[in-house]
Structure formats: structure tokens, C-alpha cells
Amino acid sequence: MSINETFKALSDENRRKILDLLQNGDLTAGDIAKHFEMSKPGVSQHLSILKNAELVYAIKKGQYVYYSLNSTVFQDVLKWVIQFNSTTKGEDLC
Amino acid sequence: MSINETFKALSDENRRKILDLLQNGDLTAGDIAKHFEMSKPGVSQHLSILKNAELVYAIKKGQYVYYSLNSTVFQDVLKWVIQFNSTTKGEDLC
DNA sequence: TAAGTAATTAAGTAATTACTTAAATATTAA
């Protein structure tokens, strides 16, 4: 919802790793959890934070919940960062 | 130093406000502190975190310390965010 | 040198965050 919630969600290394994983395609909560040492409820809580920040979608199919990236909020982060780059070398990245 | 340290530094609303303030030009620690309710040591600690994350420079001139934006690390954040936007509406922002 | 100003460091505390295990919910399949 807020840019603050977005940055808070992005501030955790494990949550950014989840986002990275989802770049290769949608995954179930269980498949995501397999990539971590942490317990499944721990991963589920991270997914909940990402979902509340609207950085991911969650769609339930049967007993599975599929997670996928929601790119719309990344736009807001991009806009925020670009402020600090628009007058520098940032432009050649786009 | 690390992208993790960068995101941790950016995850605090007061620290992002400091960065916003510095967009209008360099400021001393004291001038920055005037924009906050919080104590000066509190602000100083935030400045220290931003400095360690290389999001700002600090230059001492006499008894004052001038802070200014360091745009180089914003590049890294921009690159990170762009991954999640390159295939979407992100391009028309650049 | 002594006093005043700017800023940081130190030490402690309250609030928040990231985890854990146990329990609950929902779905599937025997």
C-alpha cells in the first residue's frame, strides 16, 4: 500500500530472495520453502508480508497456493529511486 | 557496501526523508536535525547508517559536518529494481 | 584559556521484527 510498507518488505534478504525465485516463474508456497533453511511457517510469514506489500500475488489452486510477482508496485520503487539518479549515470540503464 | 545494507538503510522512513532533504542541496547535521522531532543524536545515528551504506557523503568543515547525496549506490538499487520492471511498463519512465 | 556551539559516542530501554513449534484449516485421495 504505502511506499514505506514496500521498503520494509524489501529490506529483508530472504524476502528479496523469494522475489528473485519468482522471476523464473510462479511457485507454490511449498516449492519456495524448499529453497530456505527456515521453517515453512517462517517462509509463509515472509510471503504474507510480500503479499500485503503487493509485491506478489497469491492464487489458491486446490490445496496449493501459487505465488507470482506483481510488477505494479515495483513501478513506485523505480520512480522513487529514479529521483536520485535522473541527473546522473542512471539514464543509460533504461 | 552490500545491497542488503542499502535496503536496510532505505527501509526507514526518517532516513528516506533525510535523502529527500538532501536533494535540495547539501546540509549540515544540525540543519537536517531541525526537520525532525527526534533528538539530535537520533538523527546523527540515522546519518551514520546512511553514510555506512554509502548513500550519503559527510565532509567536515570546521565545526560543521556537511552531508550530501552519493548517487553511486542508488545505481545498484536502480539495477535491482529494473530486473523486475524490464519486461513491463517500466521502460517509459526512463 | 575558558565558554559556547556542533556533532558524535556510549549506554540503556522500548518497540519491532524474524524466527520457532504447535495447532488449526483446507483440500485430496484411500
Add this chain to the structure above:
DNA sequence: TTAATATTTAAGTAATTACTTAATTACTTA
């Protein structure tokens, strides 16, 4: 309906973070 699987919720705890006030350091100026 019973058992198994997938996921989340609940409740508690350890670690981290964001503050506070007091003390310290560094510089300036009377």
C-alpha cells in the same frame, strides 16, 4: 470417514532496531 499433504494462524521468544539522555570530542571565539 479417515489419513495424508499443503498452507496458514497462533503464541511465544530471541535478536535487532530506533529511540532516549548523558557524556565526550572537536572546533570557534571571547
